[in-house]
Structure formats: structure tokens, C-alpha cells
Amino acid sequence: MSEYYFDHAASAPRRDEVADAMAPWMHGVVGNPSGSHRAARLARKAVEDARDVVAQLTGAAPGNVVFTAGGTEACTLAVAGTVRAYHRRMGRAVIVHPPTEHHAVLDAITMTTSQLGDTSAHVVGVDSDGVVDLEELTRALAGPSVALVSVMAANNETGVAAPLDAVATMAKAAGVLSHSDVVAAALWTDLASLAPDLDMLSLCGHKIGGPVNSGALVLRSNIAVDALMPGGGQEKGRRGGTVDVAACVGFATALALANAEREQVNARVTAYRDELATALSQLEGCVVTASSARRTPGTVHLTFAGIASDELLFLLDQAGLYASAAASCSSGAVVSSHVLTAMGISPERARGSLRLSMGAETTARDVEAAIDIISAAHRRLRGD
Amino acid sequence: MLVAMSGGVDSSVAAALLRDEGHDVVGATLKLWGGASDSGCCSVSDVDDARRVAQVLGIDHHVFNYTEEFDRHVVTPFVEGYAAGLNPNPCIECNRHIKFDLLFERAERLGFDAVATGHHAQLASTPDGPRLVRGADPEKDQSYVLGYLTARQLDMLLLPIGHLTKAAVRGHAERVGLRTWDKPDSQDVCFIEASKGREAFLRSRMPLTTAELVDVRSGVVIGTTDAAELMTVGQRKGVLPDRHGEKRFVTKVDLGARRITVGRLEDLLTSTIDLDASTLTFARAPLTSGARGWFQCSAHGAPLAGVLEESDDGWRIVLDEPARPVAAGQSVVFYAFDEPTMVDGAAIVR
Numbered sequence: 072m073s074e075y076y077f078d079h080a081a082s083a084p085r086r087d088e089v090a091d092a093m094a095p096w097m098h099g100v101v102g103n104p105s106g107s108h109r110a111a112r113l114a115r116k117a118v119e120d121a122r123d124v125v126a127q128l129t130g131a132a133p134g135n136v137v138f139t140a141g142g143t144e145a146c147t148l149a150v151a152g153t154v155r156a157y158h159r160r161m162g163r164a165v166i167v168h169p170p171t172e173h174h175a176v177l178d179a180i181t182m183t184t185s186q187l188g189d190t191s192a193h194v195v196g197v198d199s200d201g202v203v204d205l206e207e208l209t210r211a212l213a214g215p216s217v218a219l220v221s222v223m224a225a226n227n228e229t230g231v232a233a234p235l236d237a238v239a240t241m242a243k244a245a246g247v248l249s250h251s252d253v254v255a256a257a258l259w260t261d262l263a264s265l266a267p268d269l270d271m272l273s274l275c276g277h278k279i280g281g282p283v284n285s286g287a288l289v290l291r292s293n294i295a296v297d298a299l300m301p302g303g304g305q306e307k308g309r310r311g312g313t314v315d316v317a318a319c320v321g322f323a324t325a326l327a328l329a330n331a332e333r334e335q336v337n338a339r340v341t342a343y344r345d346e347l348a349t350a351l352s353q354l355e356g357c358v359v360t361a362s363s364a365r366r367t368p369g370t371v372h373l374t375f376a377g378i379a380s381d382e383l384l385f386l387l388d389q390a391g392l393y394a395s396a397a398a399s400c401s402s403g404a405v406v407s408s409h410v411l412t413a414m415g416i417s418p419e420r421a422r423g424s425l426r427l428s429m430g431a432e433t434t435a436r437d438v439e440a441a442i443d444i445i446s447a448a449h450r451r452l453r454g455d
Numbered sequence: 456m457l458v459a460m461s462g463g464v465d466s467s468v469a470a471a472l473l474r475d476e477g478h479d480v481v482g483a484t485l486k487l488w489g490g491a492s493d494s495g496c497c498s499v500s501d502v503d504d505a506r507r508v509a510q511v512l513g514i515d516h517h518v519f520n521y522t523e524e525f526d527r528h529v530v531t532p533f534v535e536g537y538a539a540g541l542n543p544n545p546c547i548e549c550n551r552h553i554k555f556d557l558l559f560e561r562a563e564r565l566g567f568d569a570v571a572t573g574h575h576a577q578l579a580s581t582p583d584g585p586r587l588v589r590g591a592d593p594e595k596d597q598s599y600v601l602g603y604l605t606a607r608q609l610d611m612l613l614l615p616i617g618h619l620t621k622a623a624v625r626g627h628a629e630r631v632g633l634r635t636w637d638k639p640d641s642q643d644v645c646f647i648e649a650s651k652g653r654e655a656f657l658r659s660r661m662p663l664t665t666a667e668l669v670d671v672r673s674g675v676v677i678g679t680t681d682a683a684e685l686m687t688v689g690q691r692k693g694v695l696p697d698r699h700g701e702k703r704f705v706t707k708v709d710l711g712a713r714r715i716t717v718g719r720l721e722d723l724l725t726s727t728i729d730l731d732a733s734t735l736t737f738a739r740a741p742l743t744s745g746a747r748g749w750f751q752c753s754a755h756g757a758p759l760a761g762v763l764e765e766s767d768d769g770w771r772i773v774l775d776e777p778a779r780p781v782a783a784g785q786s787v788v789f790y791a792f793d794e795p796t797m798v799d800g801a802a803i804v805r
Contacts (some may be wrong), residue, residue, distance in 0.1 A: 381519045385565055388517075407523075418523070452564060 075437045075444070077394040079278075080227055080255060080370060081427035085435050086280035092324040093282065096317035104314045105305060111337075121323035124158075124288055128330050130263040131270065135290035137309045142254040142275025143175040144299070145288040148310065149271045150179035150221060152288075152296035154190065157218040159297070163189040164218035167211045167247070170194050170202040170413040175273075176221050176252050177409075186259045193217070200364035201231045201414045208238065212245035219248045222258035224265065224272075228397035228410045228426060230370030231361045232256065239268035248294065252285075254278050255369040258329050258430060259337055259367045262289075270294060275327070276318065280431070281325030285318035329431075336431045341368040343429055343438045350442045354449045360416070369430055372397065374416065375423035378452045383425055386448035392441055397426035456569040456613065457562045458482050459554060460508065460516070462501030464635040466573030467508040468624045469615040470630050473571055474512050481567070482509040482516040485553065487525040488646040508633050519554055519561070522554050528552035534660045537684045540710045541784025544600075545644055559608055569613050576601050577617035578609065579797065583739045585609045589796040592620040599754050602788030602801030603736045618680065638776045654682055660753075664710055668694065671706055671718035683708060686715050689723060689779040706780075724777035728752070728761075728787060730770040730802040737800035747792040748799060750774070752781040758790055 076084065096117065102110030104118045119133070126133040139145045150166065151318015158164045164187065166180050184190045193211050196204045203222055212220060220242045225232045235251055242249035250271040253262065258279045262272065269291060276285030288309075290296070329336075348371050350358045356376030375383065380396035387394055397408060411421040427441060458470040460482040473480045484505040502518055529549045536543035536707040562570045575590030587604055589674035590596040604612065608620065616624050621640075628636035640659040643649050647656045657663060666683035667676045677695055680686060686693070690705045694717050697703055704723045707716040728750070735741075742748070744765035749758035750772050772787065781787065781804045789799040 095735055144789075378563075381517070382561060382565060388515075422523075454564075 072391045072438065074391045074393065075440050076432070077392060077427040077429060077437070079430035079433075080397075080426065081395055082277050082283070083258070083322050083430050084432050085277075085282070086325060088328055088329055088396045089281050089321045093317040094323040096155050101316055104316060105303065112325070118314050118319045121319040122329055124213045124323040125274075125289065128263055128326050129274070129287075129289045129367070130265070130267070131289045131291050135293065136309065137290070137296070137306045138314060139286045139288055140284040140318070141286045141308060142173075142252070142273055142278070142314070145203050145273035145275070146173070146175035146221075146250075146252050146254075147179040147182075148296060148299055149273055150176060150219065151183045151299060152309065153248055153250070153271070153294060154183050154218050155187065155297040156295035158187045158190060161216065161218070163216040163344045164200055165191055165193050165214060165216050165218040167193045167195060167208070167217055168224060169197050169201075171197055171201045171203075171226055171410045172221060172223055173227055173254070174385070175254075176223070176250075190261050197413055199415050200361040201226055201229055201410060202364060203233060203238065205234060205237055205241070209241055212241055217247045219246065219250060221250040221252070223252040223254075224260065225253075225367045225370075227255040227349050228370075228408055229360050229364075229372040229414075230255070230366040230428075232367060235266040237270065239266040239270075239419045242270075243268040255370075256367060257326070259333070259369065261333065263329070264430070274322075276322040276325055279325045282318055282321040285322035286317070287322065298390045332431055335412060337368050340429050340431075340433060341431055342437070344368055346436055346438055347371045347427060347441065351445060354414070354446060355453065357449070360411075361414070369428050369433075371427045373425045374411075374420045375425065375449065376420065376421040378449070380422060380424050382452055383445075383448055386451060387444060390444040390448070392444045394425060394427050394441075396424045404430055456480055456571055457558075457565075457567040458514075459558060460484050460505040460573045461573065461641075462508075462635065462638075463502035463573065463641060464628050464633070464638050465575065465616055465621075465624055466505070467561055467633045467635045468619075468627050468631075469571050469573040469613075470508065470514060471512055471627065471633065472615040473613070474514055480512075480514045482512075482514055483558075485558065486520045486522055487529075487549065487553065489522040489526075490646060504635050504638065508635055509634060511631075515768075519558070521557060524557055525549065525553055534657065536784050537657055538661050539636065540684065540708055542687050542782035543784045544754075544786055545646070547600050547603070547786050550600050555601075555604055555608050555612075559611060562611070569611055571613035571615055573616055574598075574614055575600060575617055576614050577620070578612065578614055580649050585612070586738055587798040588794075589790075590617045591689075595621045597754075598752055598798055599786075599788050600795075602786060602798055604738065604798075605736065606739055614660070626786050654685055657682075657684065657759075664713055666710070666713040668710075668714050668715045668717050670697070670703070671716045671722050677703075679718065680715060683713065683715060687782045689782070697756055704779075723779060725780045726774045726777045728772040728774070729768075729805050730772065730787065731805040732770045732802075734803040735770060735800065736802065738798050742789065743798055746799075749790040749792060749795050751788045751790065752785060752804075758795065760792070763789065769805075 102114035104115040122133050122136045125136045180192050195207045195211050222233050222238045239249045248270050253272045254275040272289045274287045277283040296309045300311045360372040460466045484502050506516050507711045514641040520652050533543050533545045547704045571665050574597045575595040577588045578585040587726040663682040665681045694703045703717045746763045751758040761772045788801045791797040
């Protein structure tokens with residue numbers, strides 16, 4: 072059976088170039104980058120080469136790239152690490168964010184506010200496309216003791232892009248640190264020029280063709296970050312634990328590939344996205360989510376009236392089309408999405424969610440097959 | 456065929472047996488309860504167990520989310536039932552509305568020929584089509600919770616482990632190497648934390664009524680309760696014996712009057728069970744008034760001989776011998792009089 076992969080947003084296919092670059096660091100002697108002998112020095116050089124690449128591609132100094140084991144850790148370090156440092160100096164701390172953030176950020180905020188006394192979250196509303204309300208954000212940033220604002224660059228479920236330039240500029244004007252979870256936007260965005268006023272961005276390797284358990288928190292300036300794991304003081308005391316050479320090399324390779332291919336891939340995949348949206352919105356009861364909003368090229372989020380995601384995904388799986396409903400819990404069940412709820416989409420509509428997400432590997436044939444398979448499943452579930 | 460896999464040993468073995476018979480088997484675990492739980496069949500670790508069993512068996516596994524439907528069809532009626540002075544059985548409602556209505560409908564839409572479960576009950580083929588009969592293991596028989604299955608559902612159902620004892624099921628799971636082989640049976644209502652109990656769950660969702668306990672003969676108030684909804688006719692727990700040491704039982708619960716009437720065993724026994732006619736369900740041909748049968752009023756209660764009757768006042772069961780009363784909201788499952796293992800139908804007590 073042919074397979075059509077439309078779940079890049081969950082985990083992108085591993086690039087061969089990434090595997091090749093990692094291979095030397097996955098066999099035999101690999102020195103501990105913190106050591107002093109030749110093997111250690113070689114390992115350290117590979118890590119620092121990778122760090123230079125990430126720094127250059129994200130608009131940061133190499134010393135301000137903190138390698139992490141993935142996006143969740145990067146987001147948690149950005150939130151908990153900076154707010155703890157702020158709280159230690161200033162006492163009361165407020166974290167401003169929209170309700171549509173990924174759970175990596177939301178749960179880090181909950182953890183931080185529940186662990187630190189006199190610390191709270193201030194949730195700023197979004198419009199029906201899920202775009203943060205800038206007027207409300209201005210007022211929130213003007214409040215007392217605001218330590219951090221966190222706004223994701225693009226939503227992982229809907230692909231809707233945030234007005235990140237404006238957010239970062241407003242934060243800077245208010246003297247508030249800004250963080251952006253750019254995990255879902257990274258493949259499609261020139262990160263070096265992304266929101267020059269932004270202070271921190273979190274990245275994840277496996278969403279861009281790199282290995283799982285790789286990623287980075289990038290600091291655009293010298294920001295005080297308390298380590299979550301102090302360990303042996305690696306990563307300038309911001310992230311303890313032996314640095315994973317292969318992961319750093321794989322991550323930097325994936326990021327460099329994404330950057331080199333970006334213009335071409337964006338143009339191609341944007342056309343696929345629009346083709347999918349146009350064709351599928353012809354199906355009865357099918358609505359493209361936030362269709363008029365600025366979105367990443369790779370994601371089409373749809374809702375199907377009167378159809379349950381569970382059933383649609385089952386039939387797509389049987390036909391070799393791999394997609395998701397975007398929101399799932401740790402058990403693997405499809406659950407209602409906090410993002411769609413915040414956008415004012417009814418639970419009945421949200422029940423019929425489907426997210427198709429693409430990347431550099433997606434072909435025109437994949438898109439044609441997806442339209443056919445989804446149309447057939449739709450006919451079957453509606454009993455037509 | 457679709458196998459409903461709870462993450463317990465019975466449905467694990469059901470899937471294994473069907474696979475061994477050469478069927479194209481897909482496992483599905485229903486996520487039912489989104490809240491806190493320390494027992495039952497829908498926690499993350501149970502889903503993990505079901506998924507792992509499916510992996511070991513080499514079959515596909517999916518998780519179906521029915522949390523909204525479970526809340527609507529099972530949890531909310533459970534709470535509303537108590538508030539109305541009833542004694543609902545949530546496991547029966549779950550089997551009926553979630554597993555055998557929604558899941559069967561879904562299975563049909565998705566193109567499955569049959570749905571299998573790990574219940575301890577069996578299907579007997581008869582000229583009228585398959586009939587539900589008791590499981591081979593009398594200790595574990597679950598035909599009671601399947602009492603509402605209709606002919607159409609029975610036609611699509613498979614019960615691969617009903618002919619086995621629990622020990623044989625566990626033995627098979629151990630031989631095949633399934634990690635659920637020694638997993639304890641689930642006993643409790645899955646959405647109620649055993650460590651907190653039914654009262655705490657209900658208190659979090661509704662106000663409970665205080666009431667006086669009144670002796671049926673003397674009219675004397677012998678005590679009070681702060682949770683009248685939790686008192687059930689026939690209950691002895693929480694009721695003091697009389698001054699001669701004779702046991703007393705709840706004979707009537709009147710939430711409106713905030714009065715629980717208590718009496719001795721002879722005040723309690725009754726020969727009739729009134730049924731809610733709208734809930735009458737028959738496995739094949741409807742029973743007619745005057746049909747003799749065996750009537751089982753709880754999951755593992757002894758079946759009682761009697762007659763199903765339709766009177767001016769509606770449907771009821773007249774028992775051969777007086778028995779303890781059955782609380783309103785409970786289910787009675789009917790078994791054929793001359794074939795006492797075969798299910799004829801079911802209804803809810805009013």
C-alpha cells in the first residue's frame with residue numbers, strides 16, 4: 072500500500088543528510104565535550120560548529136545558543152528559567168500569554184506560577200483566527216511586575232502566524248522580556264530576521280527533519296536564565312548534563328538544510344496548501360480553519376460537520392494517509408483542542424478536526440492522493 | 456473485526472484468540488473518563504496496556520475518545536439518578552449506550568463485520584439467531600451487564616472468551632506473553648476514585664439531603680443521615696438494630712419528605728418488582744404477560760423465579776417467594792425459565 076505522510080507537524084521525516092552528519096558521532100569513541108583530551112576536543116569542536124550554525128541562522132551570538140533535548144525543554148527553560156531569575160531579584164512576577172500557546176509553554180507557566188510565590192499568569196485574548204489581541208496585549212504589558220511575554224510564532228494546530236514583530240517591539244518598549252515558541256514556524260521562517268526585538272526563541276529538531284531530543288533555546292542577548300537542571304554547569308550553567316554531540320550536529324544540519332531550501336519549499340508547499348484547501352472545502356460540511364489569516368505554508372486545519380475525527384482518521388489510516396486531529400492527549404485519544412476553544416469554535420465543530428501538515432518531502436502526487444482519500448472517507452462517513 | 460480492548464486480561468485474550476483464528480483484527484480502546492481515576496478501565500496506563508498487548512499480538516490499535524458521550528450518557532444520568540432517589544448502575548448504562556450503541560454504529564460505518572469484547576458471556580446459536588447466555592465461569596459471568604443487547608447487536612457481536620474460566624483466560628495470556636496476564640480485575644466504578652468513594656464524588660456534583668431515619672412500626676426517629684441519596688432500600692449499613700438486637704433495614708427512601716423508613720426483615724420483603732415499561736428490552740421475541748422466568752437484580756445476585764406481568768399499573772415481576780426489594784433505577788435481567796442461562800431481556804426498576 073502507498074503511504075502519504077501528512078503529519079509533519081507531529082514529527083517531520085528524518086533527512087538523510089542529518090543521519091549522515093550524525094553517524095560519526097554515534098559509533099565508537101565519542102568524547103565528552105567537557106573533557107580535555109583529543110577525543111573530547113573533537114567532540115567539543117563539533118558541538119561548537121553546530122552552535123555557530125544555529126547562532127548565525129537565528130540572529131544570536133554563539134554563546135547565547137543553549138542546546139536542549141527538544142522544544143518542550145527549550146520552552147520550559149525560557150519560561151521557568153527567566154521567571155525564576157526575575158523572581159529572585161524582583162519578587163512578584165506576571166507572565167503574559169495568549170491561551171493558544173502549545174502545552175510546552177502553558178504547562179511551564181502553570182508549573183512556574185505554582186512553584187513560585189506571588190507569581191501569576193495574565194491571559195490575553197485572541198480573535199476568531201487565534202491571533203493575539205494587540206490592544207489587550209499593550210494593556211497587559213503595561214501592568215505591574217510583568218516578567219515575560221510568550222507568544223508562539225505560528226500555531227502548531229492551525230498554522231496561524233502571530234504578529235510577532237509587533238509583539239516583540241511592544242514588549243521591548245514596555246521593558247518586558249519576550250519569548251516565542253517558533254517550533255511550528257521554524258521550517259518556513261528566516262529566523263535571523265524574525266522579529267529583531269524578540270529576546271528568546273525556542274526550537275525543536277524533529278519538526279524540521281532533525282533528531283528527536285534535539286533543539287535549542289536561543290537568547291538574542293545576555294539574559295539571566297536559571298538552569299532547570301544545574302547538573303555539571305554545562306551550556307554556561309544554563310543546562311546541566313553532558314552535551315549530546317550527535318543531537319547538536321543533527322539539529323544544526325537540519326536547520327541549515329531548511330534555510331537553504333526555504334524559498335523553494337515555501338513556494339511549492341504554499342501551492343499544495345491552497346490546492347488542498349480549495350478542493351476539500353468543496354466537501355459538504357468542510358470548513359478551512361482561519362482561511363483568511365496569515366498561515367504557515369505547511370498546515371491546513373479543517374473541520375468536518377457531523378463527522379468524528381476518530382472515525383475520519385481511522386479511514387485515512389486504513390488508506391495509508393497519515394494525518395492527525397492536532398490535539399491528542401497522552402493516551403493517544405483525540406481530545407478537544409484548547410486552541411479551537413479559544414478561537415470560539417464550537418465543540419461540535421472541533422470534534423471533526425483534521426490537520427494536514429506538509430514539508431519539503433511532500434509531492435503533488437501526495438496532495439492528489441490526499442484529496443481522493445479524504446473525499447472517499449467523507450462520502451463513506453456521511454453515508455452518501 | 457474490531458475488538459474493544461479495555462487494557463484488562465479478558466479483552467487481551469479475546470483479541471489473541473481471534474487473531475489466532477486468522478481473523479483480521481483491529482483493537483480499539485475507548486477513552487471514557489477524562490477526570491481523576493484510580494480504578495476502572497480508562498486510565499492512561501490501561502490504554503498503554505491495551506496498546507502494548509496489541510503490539511505484542513501484531514494487530515493495529517486505535518484509541519477512540521468517548522469522554523463527552525460518557526459524561527452525557529453515563530456520568531450525568533448517574534448523578535441525576537441519585538438526585539431523583541434512584542440507584543442507577545453506570546456499568547450497564549456504559550455497556551448499553553457507549554459500547555453497544557455508539558461503538559457498534561461506529562464499527563459499521565468503518566466497515567467492520569463484527570465487534571468482539573472480553574465479557575464473560577457466551578452466544579448460543581438458535582433458529583432465531585444468536586442468543587446471549589451466561590459465561591462458563593459462574594464466578595465471573597457478565598451476562599447481566601449485557602442484558603439490554605438487541606437482536607441486531609447480538610448478530611454483530613463476538614464473545615471469544617465466554618467459554619473459558621477466568622483462570623484459563625489468565626493462563627492463556629501468560630502463555631502468549633501478554634503483560635496483562637496477572638492484572639487485577641477492575642471492581643469499581645471507573646469514574647469514582649476508590650480512595651474517595653461514591654459519596655465524595657456525588658457531593659462534588661450535587662447537594663446531598665439530610666434525612667431522619669424513622670422506625671416503620673413505632674414511628675420513632677432512630678437517627679439521621681447527611682446523605683439520604685446514598686441510602687438504598689434493603690440496606691443495613693448505617694441503620695441501628697432495634698432494642699432487642701434485631702437487625703433493621705431501609706424499607707423506604709422518601710427524599711422529598713427527608714425521611715428514611717427502616718424496619719425488620721419481614722417489613723422489607725416483597726413479592727413484586729415494578730418495572731419502567733419504557734426500558735423493557737427483549738433479546739428476540741418480546742415476552743408476553745404471564746411469562747415465567749428467572750430474574751436477576753444485580754451483577755452477581757441469585758436469580759429469582761417469578762412471572763412477568765402486565766397490569767393496569769404497567770409491567771411488573773411477581774416473584775414466587777418474597778425477596779428483598781430492588782432499588783428503583785437498578786436493572787433486572789430476565790433469563791429463560793426452562794433454559795436458565797439464556798437471557799430473554801431486561802428492564803429498569805421503577
